[in-house]
Structures are given as C-alpha cells and as structure tokens.
Amino acid sequence: MDANTVLAEITGNIATVGYGLAAIGPAIGVGIVVGKTIESVARQPELQGRLTVLMYIGIAFTEALAFIGIATYFIFV
Template sequence: MDPITTVAEINGHLAPIAFGIATIGPAIGVGIVVGKTVESVARQPELQGRLTGLMFLGIAFTEALAFVAIAVAFIPFP
C-alpha cells in the first residue's frame, strides 16, 4: 500500500469532521454576542439601534472564523 495514497485518503475523510469541530467555536461566539446584546438592550432600550449594528459586526467577525475553518479543513497535505 502506498503511504501517500493512504494519507490522502485519511485527509479526505477527516476534512468534514475537522470542519464540524471547528465550527463549534464560532457557534459559541455568536451565542455569546447575541446574548450580551439582548442583555444590553434590556438594560438600556434607547441604545437598541447602535447595539444591533455592533452585534451584526461582531457576528460577521465571528463567522469569519468558520470560513477560515472551511479553507483549512480542505487544504490537501502532501
């Protein structure tokens, strides 16, 4: 059995698993960002518009980590 072929087969099967595990972090991050925004709006309702904009910015940065995880999970190794 060729060792390079074996490594390629293993990486091909592990990439979706790695992506699934790597998305746990951003999911937790988005949950924290949204939860803290809801808490802040409950304390000061007059800042809802500004806090909502900041929330979406935080979600965008957090979701960028998921896109990096997609790219890294599918990088072929020699």
C-alpha cells in the same frame, strides 16, 4: 495484554474533526454575542441602534473564522 493490541480503531480523515471544531467555536461566539446584545437592549433599550451594529460586526468577525476553517477542506484533503 500485548502492547501492540488495538483496542479501538478510527478510520477516515482526522481533518473532519477540524471542521467540527471550526463550527463549534463560532457557534459559541455568536451565542455569546447575541445573548449579550439581548441583555444590553433589555437594560438600555435606547441603545438598540448602536448595539445592533455592534452585534452585526461581532457576528461577522466570529463567522469569518468558521468560513476559513471549513474552507480548508479545499486544500487539506
């Protein structure tokens, strides 16, 4: 086979992959945050108030990265 033969070709903007990655990371993060909160409340229901606040701040930080990652569409394309 010739060294210059093209076996597969992808067209489009590679930055699109970045938006997908920007969504996957926080989705996993929020899943872990929520899952651990459920686990903790099941173990110690009396801590529900504090754990809800911690879950909130955890979700807020995790999703901030997704917002910034997806918003890069404004400047990178």
